Amino acid sequence: MRVTERSRTADLLRNIQDTSERIGTLYNKMASQQAVSVPSDDPSRTASIMRISAYLTTLEQTGDSLKEVQGFLGMAVDTLEVCSDTVMEAQTLATHALSGTLSPSEWNAIGNDINELLESIVQYANQNYDGRYVFAGADTKTIPFAATRNAEGIIEAVSYEGSQTEKVFPIGRNRRMAGSVTGEAAFLDTGLIASLISVRDALTNADGLSPEEQEEAIRSGFDALSTAQSDFFALTGNLAARCAEVDALIDQNASMTSRANETLSNARDVDVAELTVNLQREQLVYEALLASSAKIMSISLLDFI
Amino acid sequence: MSSELNIALGGVLAARQAIEVVGSNIANARTEGYARRDIQLSGQSWTEADTGGSSVRVTGVTRTRDAFLEARLQEYMGAFSRNDVQLDYFAEIEGILQEPSEQGIGTALEEFFNLWQDLAMRPADATTRSTLLANANQLADKIRMLRDGLSDIRKAALLEVNQVVEQVNTIAERLADLNDRLAIKDTESSPASASLMDERDRLVRELADLVGAVDVTPNQSTVRLSIGSSLLVDGSTAIRLMSPLDVNSPVTMAGGSNGVAVDASSGKLAGLMALMTDTVPDYLSKLDDLAAGLVATVNGIHLQGISAEGRLADVTASSAFLDVDNDGNVSNEILATAGLPFALTAGNMTVNIVDSATGAVTTHSLDVNPSVMTVGDLVTALNSIANLSAGLDNGRLRISASTGYEFDFNGEQTSNLLTAAGVNSFFDGYDAATIRIASRLEGHTERIAAGLSTDSGDGANALRIAEARYAAVFTEGNVTLPDYYRQFVTEIGNDSAGCSRIAETRENLLDIVRTQEESLSGVSTDEEAARLMEYQQMYQACARYLAIVGKLTESLLSAI
Numbered sequence: 001m002r003v004t005e006r007s008r009t010a011d012l013l014r015n016i017q018d019t020s021e022r023i024g025t026l027y028n029k030m031a032s033q034q035a036v037s038v039p040s041d042d043p044s045r046t047a048s049i050m051r052i053s054a055y056l057t058t059l060e061q062t063g064d065s066l067k068e069v070q071g072f073l074g075m076a077v078d079t080l081e082v083c084s085d086t087v088m089e090a091q092t093l094a095t096h097a098l099s100g101t102l103s104p105s106e107w108n109a110i111g112n113d114i115n116e117l118l119e120s121i122v123q124y125a126n127q128n129y130d131g132r133y134v135f136a137g138a139d140t141k142t143i144p145f146a147a148t149r150n151a152e153g154i155i156e157a158v159s160y161e162g163s164q165t166e167k168v169f170p171i172g173r174n175r176r177m178a179g180s181v182t183g184e185a186a187f188l189d190t191g192l193i194a195s196l197i198s199v200r201d202a203l204t205n206a207d208g209l210s211p212e213e214q215e216e217a218i219r220s221g222f223d224a225l226s227t228a229q230s231d232f233f234a235l236t237g238n239l240a241a242r243c244a245e246v247d248a249l250i251d252q253n254a255s256m257t258s259r260a261n262e263t264l265s266n267a268r269d270v271d272v273a274e275l276t277v278n279l280q281r282e283q284l285v286y287e288a289l290l291a292s293s294a295k296i297m298s299i300s301l302l303d304f305i
Numbered sequence: 306m307s308s309e310l311n312i313a314l315g316g317v318l319a320a321r322q323a324i325e326v327v328g329s330n331i332a333n334a335r336t337e338g339y340a341r342r343d344i345q346l347s348g349q350s351w352t353e354a355d356t357g358g359s360s361v362r363v364t365g366v367t368r369t370r371d372a373f374l375e376a377r378l379q380e381y382m383g384a385f386s387r388n389d390v391q392l393d394y395f396a397e398i399e400g401i402l403q404e405p406s407e408q409g410i411g412t413a414l415e416e417f418f419n420l421w422q423d424l425a426m427r428p429a430d431a432t433t434r435s436t437l438l439a440n441a442n443q444l445a446d447k448i449r450m451l452r453d454g455l456s457d458i459r460k461a462a463l464l465e466v467n468q469v470v471e472q473v474n475t476i477a478e479r480l481a482d483l484n485d486r487l488a489i490k491d492t493e494s495s496p497a498s499a500s501l502m503d504e505r506d507r508l509v510r511e512l513a514d515l516v517g518a519v520d521v522t523p524n525q526s527t528v529r530l531s532i533g534s535s536l537l538v539d540g541s542t543a544i545r546l547m548s549p550l551d552v553n554s555p556v557t558m559a560g561g562s563n564g565v566a567v568d569a570s571s572g573k574l575a576g577l578m579a580l581m582t583d584t585v586p587d588y589l590s591k592l593d594d595l596a597a598g599l600v601a602t603v604n605g606i607h608l609q610g611i612s613a614e615g616r617l618a619d620v621t622a623s624s625a626f627l628d629v630d631n632d633g634n635v636s637n638e639i640l641a642t643a644g645l646p647f648a649l650t651a652g653n654m655t656v657n658i659v660d661s662a663t664g665a666v667t668t669h670s671l672d673v674n675p676s677v678m679t680v681g682d683l684v685t686a687l688n689s690i691a692n693l694s695a696g697l698d699n700g701r702l703r704i705s706a707s708t709g710y711e712f713d714f715n716g717e718q719t720s721n722l723l724t725a726a727g728v729n730s731f732f733d734g735y736d737a738a739t740i741r742i743a744s745r746l747e748g749h750t751e752r753i754a755a756g757l758s759t760d761s762g763d764g765a766n767a768l769r770i771a772e773a774r775y776a777a778v779f780t781e782g783n784v785t786l787p788d789y790y791r792q793f794v795t796e797i798g799n800d801s802a803g804c805s806r807i808a809e810t811r812e813n814l815l816d817i818v819r820t821q822e823e824s825l826s827g828v829s830t831d832e833e834a835a836r837l838m839e840y841q842q843m844y845q846a847c848a849r850y851l852a853i854v855g856k857l858t859e860s861l862l863s864a865i
Contacts, residue, residue: 001820004824005335005829005830006823007827010823038396039402039797040797041802042798042802043802046404046405046798047791047792047795049405050404050405050791050794053405053412053415054411054415057412057416061419061423131430132427132762137760138758138761138762139760139763140762165758165760168764169425169426170422170426173772174772300830301831301835302830305834
């Protein structure tokens with residue numbers, strides 16, 4: 001094989017170009033810290049990176065949803081628990097009223113205390129979280145409970161203005177969870193507000209009953225309150241269990257997010273140590289190429305004639 | 306004595322000519338297209354009587370060329386150029402694709418569905434609605450920008466095709482002229498002819514590179530070049546190529562083959578034409594499919610939803626029925642062929658009429674047979690529903706409720722009619738070039754139909770759209786929208802990587818043949834230096850011989 005000047009120059013240029021290109025590629029990877037800059041670097045890996053990234057954003061979105069549910073549901077449970085305490089307080093007062101030693105005026109005073117507790121519960125029933133009413137069902141912008149008051153401003157009845165449909169949150173792919181219960185189910189269907197009104201009215205003798213009838217009415221209201229309290233506790237427990245489920249889902253989602261992040265990092269990020277070694281090797285090759293080429297290219301028979 | 310003098314003179318002259326050839330080789334050692342010259346010497350008798358004395362003469366100066374190698378070189382040059390020219394375009398395509406990164410359509414698409422999920426949680430939140438609309442706008446922008454970018458690449462390829470055509474025409478004319486001049490000389494022994502042949506070979510290579518032209522009559526003094534089955538240069542005639550009229554047209558032959566499309570399978574022209582008329586249009590078509598799938602899917606669900614404003618009292622479709630038969634009447638057009646951008650199927654459409662005062666709902670289901678039913682039939686059918694009226698507004702379907710009533714489309718919509726017409730839609734448009742946020746939503750985030758009821762916290766419809774990311778939108782292979790886009794990106798990556806690999810392989814093959822050709826035809830200055838010394842010694846020896854013969858003659862004359 002004859003070696004000519006042109007072929008020698010072409011070989012040198014090609015080798016310089018190839019080595020420079022490899023160094024450039026390594027340098028870009030080092031600068032971006034990404035193994036794949038464009039799809040053609042590794043098409044199947046590109047698809048993996050995009051798939052894992054999408055999965056990761058879905059997990060992050062689910063995480064946000066779960067935290068939203070956790071907040072909304074947490075507010076509902078906290079409110080119901082406060083209401084439970086209030087109901088227990090009302091029950092204690094009613095028990096005291098039925099002890100048989102109190103006068104009508106003392107009953108009236110207890111009735112007024114229970115009325116205060118009723119006002120509190122109506123207020124709690126209109127609790128909102130981040131601008132949304134927790135017990136309004138799906139109609140979160142509407143104040144769920146409206147009280148009808150008499151001339152003295154005493155609550156005569158409480159009506160539900162919210163939605164019959166529960167407010168539902170997405171908690172994952174095709175998975176949904178109600179973020180609360182409707183106020184109607186919690187406060188009206190359990191008979192909570194009605195029994196409080198009934199006990200209060202009996203104690204204050206709003207209907208002008210005889211002492212015997214009044215005592216009977218107090219006892220009847222007390223029984224209704226006990227039943228309502230039992231149903232209310234069950235409902236609160238149910239929501240609290242849902243809260244615990246959300247907590248578990250958040251932990252599970254965080255773990256999955258962490259694993260997905262690791263998988264994405266493996267697919268997308270460069271191995272810096274490996275890259276550094278490769279870069280050093282290419283630099284050595286480049287220097288050797290330039291040095292040897294400069295030596296060989298400068299020698300000619302013409303120099304010795 | 307004269308024979309000895311002639312022998313010496315012949316040697317001196319031959320050595321001098323050989324030194325001249327060596328000088329020419331050294332001078333052109335780096336000249337592109339120059340083929341090394343070889344000098345042929347042969348003995349020459351100067352006496353009639355066979356005394357054994359003979360001089361030397363130059364019988365020829367030849368160009369070292371191998372027609373077989375030259376043909377392979379042309380073939381590999383064309384094959385390499387076909388892929389090489391595409392590499393820059395693929396780099397540009399991948400550049401505008403911006404994948405895998407957070408700036409690409411893939412991330413915007415995921416974010417789009419995530420924001421629908423956000424809206425499902427907080428449907429009454431104005432900020433969430435605005436964010437969704439802004440993101441959807443960005444997504445539509447990115448899709449349109451990618452389409453524009455791909456279209457620009459087609460136009461750039463067209464410009465380069467035009468340049469290639471110009472270059473080919475210029476070179477072909479010069480080759481025809483060279484053919485003419487070489488036909489007269491018909492020998493390569495003269496330096497002028499050899500230079501013309503160098504020039505001719507260089508131009509043939511350029512044509513091989515540009516258009517994959519091959520010499521169909523190698524080893525002849527004149528070349529005959531063809532592209533596929535069409536002759537480009539025949540003797541002193543060059544057939545002109547005609548530039549394509551637009552990005553969809555081929556390059557054609559002028560002259561006797563007027564109008565015939567050039568069937569170049571290699572060279573830059575083939576690579577550019579493949580990109581312009583095949584590869585990029587395929588990408589554009591897939592991007593259009595993605596946009597159409599997104600529009601149809603989201604609009605199909607959005608149609609059935611109820612916005613924060615409540616149910617509809619009056620709505621106008623975004624797409625118009627067209628007067629396809631140009632008779633001045635849209636009403637008599639058959640629905641299936643009335644110019645709606647999406648296909649219709651035989652099925653139904655559901656309308657719920659709601660009494661605003663009582664909330665009483667009346668559901669109506671209309672049968673739609675798009676291959677029989679006319680636009681007028683549809684309007685009549687809608688008008689037959691109590692408390693609902695319909696008409697055409699510049700060809701666009703307009704539906705209104707009577708005072709005290711409102712309506713929605715929550716229910717079966719198997720005919721796809723309302724989606725195709727763009728009623729209560731989220732997106733306007735039907736492909737990657739036209740996709741954008743529905744004009745009726747611009748500045749009206751409250752019109753986003755997030756719920757399936759009038760409850761302010763109802764995000765059920767938004768959740769259906771969020772979960773549409775998992776729906777098999779493309780029935781072939783049950784592919785979802787994000788998966789379709791990933792396949793699209795992977796296809797571009799594979800095409801680009803494949804092109805790069807083929808180009809590399811072909812470049813290696815080309816390098817091998819180039820090295821072989823260079824080894825045969827190229828100039829080695831070391832070799833020429835060795836020859837120079839050889840001919841220098843020859844010259845010196847002949848000159849010395851001449852001097853001795855001169856002295857002998859002188860001695861002879863002095864004896865007289």
